Amino acid sequence: MIKSQWYAVLDSKEVKKGRLTGATRMSQKLVFWRDSGGQIHCIFDKCCHRGASLSAGKLVDGAVECPFHGFQYETTGKVVLIPANGMNAEVPDNFKVNSYLAKEAYGLVWIWYGEDRENVPEIPFFQELKSGFFYGGFSETWPVHYSRAIENQLDVVHLPFVHKTTIGRGNRTLVNGPVVKWQDNLMTFYVKNQTDRGQSPEKPGEILDYEKLFSLQFQMPNLWQNVISPNFRIVAIFAPIDEENTHIYIRSYRKGKLPLLFNWISDFVGNVGNKVILHQDRRVVITQIPKKTELSMKENLIQGDLPIIEYRKRREKLKSKSERQRDC
DSSP states (O other): OOSSEEEEEEEGGGSOTTSOEEEEETTEEEEEEEOTTSOEEEEESSOTTTOOOGGGSEEETTEEEOTTTOOEEOTTSBEEEOGGGOTTSOOOTTOBOOEEEEEEETTEEEEEESSOOSSOOOOOOOGGGSSSEEEEEEEEEESSOHHHHHHHHHOSSSHHHHTTTTTTTTOOOEEEEEEEEEETTEEEEEEEEEOOSSOOOOOGGGOTTGGGSEEEEEETTTEEEEEEETTEEEEEEEEEEETTEEEEEEEEEEESOOOHHHHHHHHHHHHHHHHHHHHHHHHHHTTOSSSSOOSSOSOOOOGGGHHHHHHHHHHHHHHHHHHHHHHO
8 A cells, every 4th residue: 555645445424423433444453433523533443452343342422442341542542541440540651552544525534544644635536526416336345455456447458358248338449549647646548449440559649639538537546537427427436455355435426416216216227337347347357366466567568558557657656755755
C-alpha cells in the first residue's frame, strides 16, 4: 500500500451509531465507530492488555470498552480506564493502541494511511460526483491484492474476450492507443477499440480528437470511474484488506432523483448487470500470478496496456515519495 494517502475503506452505512464495526484493512484489524456527533473514529482492533478484539466490545460514554477486562479506549487509542485498578487510578502511557485519522465523505469512510496528521491533503474524489448524483450499489471480496483488481479496470484489451456476451460485444479486438492523461493523481484514459480488418493500431499520439472518445478515470490510490454519460457513471472502490484480499464496492451514479419504487428498480437492475460483468472479470483475475503487481514484473506488455503501465509508474512514484518523506 502507498503511504501518505487517503484510502476509501468502507461504505458509510457500515458504521452505525452506537455500535462498533470491525474490519480488516491495510493488513490491520481495525475497529470503527461514531461519536455522539456522528464523527467516525478508527483504532486498532487488539487490546493492548491481553489481545482481545475490541470490536467484540461495546461503546461506553463514547469510549471503546474491551469485552475481556473492561479497559476503555478513547479516540486516539489511549486507554483511559483500567477498572481493576480503580476509576481514579492513573493509566500508564504505554497502555495504548495505534489509531488512524478517519473521516466520512461522499458516502464513504476514509482513513489517512500516513504518519503526519497535521498537513493532510483534501480527500480525493471525482469532482463531478461530489454533488447532484444519487447512487446504489453492492460490494464483495476478491482473493487478490488490490493492485490486481485495479489493473483489471484499467485493462482495455480484455473486453472482447472476458466480456464477449456483455460489454465486449462487437469483436473490437484491435486496440488503438489508448491515450492516457494525468491531472495531479487523476488518470483519464481514452479508448478507441475497433474491429480488426488488417489495419495497424494507431499509436496514442496519432489519435485525433481523443477527448471525444469513450473515457474512464482512475483516482489514486483506489478509486475508478466509468464515464458512461454525463448523467450516468459506474464507480469502483478497491479497499485493501491485506496483501492477498480486496473488498470491492461497486456503485451506479445517476443524476435526477426518481420516485422511491423506480429508484429501487433501477438499483436492482443495475446491480444485477454490474454483478454479471464483475464476475466475468473475477473468474479470470483470481487466476493471475502473482496476486500483487509491481512496476517491474516478468510480463511482456503491449501498447494496449498503457493505462496499466502508467498506473504502475505513478504508484511506484508515490511509494518512493512517501518513503523519502519518512526518512527526512
